[in-house]
Amino acid sequence: MPNAHDKLIAKVTCPDCGAVLKVSYRQIRLYKAAGCSCGFLIRINESAPISEVQRLLDKGSPLSGANDG
Numbered sequence: 007m008p009n010a011h012d013k014l015i016a017k018v019t020c021p022d023c024g025a026v027l028k029v030s031y032r033q034i035r036l037y038k039a040a041g042c043s044c045g046f047l048i049r050i051n052e053s054a055p056i057s058e059v060q061r062l063l064d065k066g067s068p069l070s071g072a073n074d075g
Contacts, residue, residue: 022046 012032019026020042027048029040038050 018048020044020046020048 009032012030012035014031016029016031016034017026018029018040023042023044023046025042025044027040027042033040034050040048040050042048
């Protein structure tokens with residue numbers, strides 16, 4: 007299912023002002039960055055291995071009988 011994870015939301019803390027940003031997986035996938043209202047731009051580390059991303063997705067949405075399809 008393409009773009010199945012686009013509605014997932016990640017919380018990121020701005021290292022400049024400490025604000026908590028809510029960033030969708032779609033934004034991470036398309037732009038590889040998140041901007042804070044203070045003007046700080048957080049770039050996503052593109053060298054993160056896909057296995058680490060999958061592990062985080064699995065941790066946030068573990069398989070169960072209802073969603074293991």
